[in-house]
Amino acid sequence: MPRPILATIHVPALSHNLEIVARRLARDVGASRPSIWAVIKARAYGHGIDQALEGFARADGLAMLDLDEAVRCRERGWSGPLLLLEGFFEPADIEVLDHYRISTAIHCPEQLEMLEAGAVRHALDAFVKIDTGMHRLGFQPDAYRAAYQRALDLQSEGVLGTVGKMTHFARADDDAATTAAQLRVFAEATTGLSGPVSVCNSAATLTEGLAAGVPGDQWVRPGICLYGGSPFEDRSAQSMDLRPAMTLSSRLIGTHTVPAGAGVGYGHRYVARHPTRVGVVACGYADGYPRHAPTGTPITVDGVRTRVLGRVSMDMLVADLDPVPQARVGSPVVLWGEGGPSVDEVARPCGTIGYELLCAVAPRVPRRIQGAQAAPIADEGS
Secondary structure (H helix, E strand, O other): OOOOOOEEHHHHHHHHHHHHHHHHHHHHHHHOOEEEEEEEHHHOOOOOOHHHHOOOOOOOOOEOOOHHHHHHHHHHHOOOOEEEEEEOOOHHHHHHHHHHHHEEEOOOOHHHHHHOOOOOOEEEEEEEOOOOOOOOEEHHHHHHHHHHHHHHHHHHOEEEEEEEEEEEOOOOOHHHHHHHHHHHHHHHHHHHOOEEEEEEOOHHOOOOHHHHOOOOOEEEEEOOHHHOOOOOOOOOOOHHHHOEEEEEEEEEEEHHHHHHHOOOHHHHHEEEOOOEEEEEEEOOOHHHHOOOOOOOOOEEEEEEEEEEEEEOOOEEEEHHHHHOOOOOOOOOOEEEEOOEEEEEEEHHHHOHHHHHHHHOOOOOOEEEEEEEOOOOOOOOOO
């Protein structure tokens, strides 16, 4: 039989989380609820593009980084808007954008130059990005209006269609003052410029009042929250009624008792203070579980919450079975997800975030898809 590790992708959870985001926006903003780009970059945060297409079937648009992922969406039947969040990288990409009707971010003069030198059959929709304080991609505030005018010139020439404005928040998850300062920079640089607006990531989308304070035709860009993770350090996904869309599970493949004073695993990072019953789980860092998960990282065995002991190996880790006296070889284990700790709870003691763990599940881990028809997302009053 195959090794008993499994990543289960819950498509209904994807649909549910999209619904929750839509309801929150409708409650917060009202009749002018923003349109929703469901962000599906990095293979839909490790969940798979095909699963995202089903789970987010009622999203207003899909946003990603990889051109091949955008093409896959079209070839799998997605007819709605698609947006490349980093835009294109070379002139040949423009032909693909044109053929598949893919929208693009524009964040540097070189992209404008490629568009000015190229030709398209269909005008491309675009968002011109401004760096308001993230200091990654985007035109600097003092250069933004000139860049936007170049985009409008391309619009008048039929190269670009709708031209919008975009930025990205650095601290929407933990610092309202920094976010407010970025919004002021954005407002000052874009005053009087027409076109749709896209500024809100997951944290900003879920922060009450923030999206409501952004004027104009707005598109929000939720990501991690759609997969059942929280963008906030102090608010759990469960508290926002978000459901885990991935469950990483396995089974015990061995049990024994470690004598008092004996060490567990490589480096003996954990030494038993008393005779301790332990279980060996078929999951390790080659499966995508973090090697640096310390003793105490939560795990569920046979429905009981317990902890990881010692250092994670390539193919195995060890769980404390003292709280689970009934556990035996074959007992089910949940590393994160439905019936176990949240991915955020696992990430926190590892010094990382749930995003990384979801994206890092290895190709060797078998996947099972739990599918369902996606329900419509809510508008005002739902």
